[in-house]
Amino acid sequence: MGHMHFAAGGAGLWWVFAITGSIIVIALVCALIFRKSPKQPSDLFYNTDGTQASPLEILNKRYCAGEIDKEVYEQMKKEIGIPQKNG
Numbered sequence: 001m002g003h004m005h006f007a008a009g010g011a012g013l014w015w016v017f018a019i020t021g022s023i024i025v026i027a028l029v030c031a032l033i034f035r036k037s038p039k040q041p042s043d044l045f046y047n048t049d050g051t052q053a054s055p056l057e058i059l060n061k062r063y064c065a066g067e068i069d070k071e072v073y074e075q076m077k078k079e080i081g082i083p084q085k086n087g
Helices: 002-011 014-034 055-064 070-079
Strands: none
8 A cells, every 4th residue: 555655646746847847948948039149230240339330440340359460451441441551
């Protein structure tokens, strides 16, 4: 009789694990849906106030971040019409 009582009590807790598992699955799905999408515009193209950055501002950000070296920076400035400083 003791085994039957234990089996009945243990079998009655299955719903706790089912609900816990369901909550975990729902939380994971929500996290995947609401996470920041990689398709969102990069901070590179926008200023801190939300306005769109100019080509020169983007170029400056890339140079400051080390994405391009001084030679490429100066060449690209010339291509977008920014005069080079002498000296």
